[in-house]
Amino acid sequence: MSVHKHGTTGPGCAGTCCLKATDLGVSFGGEEVLRDVSFHLHCGEIVALIGPNGAGKSSLFRTILGQVPHTGTIEFQRAGGDKTRPLIGYVPQSPSFDRGDPVSVFDFFSAAISRYPVFLPSPRSLRARVGACLARVHGESLLDRRMGALSGGELQRVLLALALEPLPHILVLDEPLSGVDIDGEKQLLDMLDEIRTRYDLSILLSTHGAATCAMLNAIDPPEGFFWRGGVPYNCSYAIVDVIDGEPELVAENLICYAPA
Numbered sequence: 001m002s003v004h005k006h007g008t009t010g011p012g013c014a015g016t017c018c019l020k021a022t023d024l025g026v027s028f029g030g031e032e033v034l035r036d037v038s039f040h041l042h043c044g045e046i047v048a049l050i051g052p053n054g055a056g057k058s059s060l061f062r063t064i065l066g067q068v069p070h071t072g073t074i075e076f077q078r079a080g081g082d083k084t085r086p087l088i089g090y091v092p093q094s095p096s097f098d099r100g101d102p103v104s105v106f107d108f109f110s111a112a113i114s115r116y117p118v119f120l121p122s123p124r125s126l127r128a129r130v131g132a133c134l135a136r137v138h139g140e141s142l143l144d145r146r147m148g149a150l151s152g153g154e155l156q157r158v159l160l161a162l163a164l165e166p167l168p169h170i171l172v173l174d175e176p177l178s179g180v181d182i183d184g185e186k187q188l189l190d191m192l193d194e195i196r197t198r199y200d201l202s203i204l205l206s207t208h209g210a211a212t213c214a215m216l217n218a219i220d221p222p223e224g225f226f227w228r229g230g231v232p233y234n235c236s237y238a239i240v241d242v243i244d245g246e247p248e249l250v251a252e253n254l255i256c257y258a259p260a
Helices: 057-064 105-113 124-135 152-163 182-199
Strands: 018-028 031-042 046-050 071-077 088-091 170-173 202-207 230-232 237-243 246-251 257-259
Touching: 018 057, 031 057, 031 071, 031 202, 046 182, 057 170, 057 202, 088 152, 105 124, 105 152, 124 152, 152 170, 152 182, 170 182, 182 202
Parallel strands: 046 202, 046 237, 088 170, 170 202
Antiparallel strands: 018 031, 018 071, 230 257, 237 246
C-alpha cells in the first residue's frame, strides 16, 4: 500500500493527512509509563502496536484520545496542511454484555447516536440510519439481534460500525482480535483493509503479541517474528513492538499476506 496523496505530492507528509506525536511522555503516580514516543500516522495506513499486557499500549491510546495528561505534543493536519482537532473513532477492548440482556443491537446503536427514547416505537428513518451504519461492516443482519447473544466477531462488527459513525479521520482499536476465533480474525483484518481503502482512514490497532498477527506475513520479517504465507494483501503495515513502555519500530512498509 502506498500512502494516498490528496492532490499534491511531495516528500514526507506533504499531501497527506497526518497525526504527528512528538516526544510523548505519560506518568501515573510518579511512575513513568511512556517516554519520548514519537511517530507519524498517515491516511490510508494501518499501524499495529505490538506488546505484552502492561506495556503501555492502552495508555498510548488514551493519550491520543486526550484522556490523560502528557508531555510532548500531538498534532493533526489535513492534507492541505491546516491543523485541526481530529475526529477519532474508538473500539474499546473486549466489552462484555449480560447474555440475558434483552437490549438489541438497534437499541444499543440508537442510544449512542440519537436522543430518541428507546422505549418508544422507533421511526423508520432511525432504523434506516442504523442499518446503513451496520452495512459499512457487512452487519445488516445483526440489527435486531440481542447484544448478549453476539459472538466475539459479531460484537466487534457492531462496535466497529459505531466507531465509524460519524466517519472519523482516525480509527483506534484496542486489542480488536481478543476473544475472536481464527476465522473471525481473518474477517476482521479483511474488513479493516476494506475500510481504510474505501474511506482513506488512518487505522491504529494494538495486540499483545505477534502470535495474534499470524494472519500477516512479511517479506524479510524482523528477527524473532514468525509468520505464515498466503495470498498478498494490497496494503502495508508498520509493526511497532512495545517493550517496557518504550515503543520500538521493528519493521515498516511490509508486504502483507492473508493465510492460504
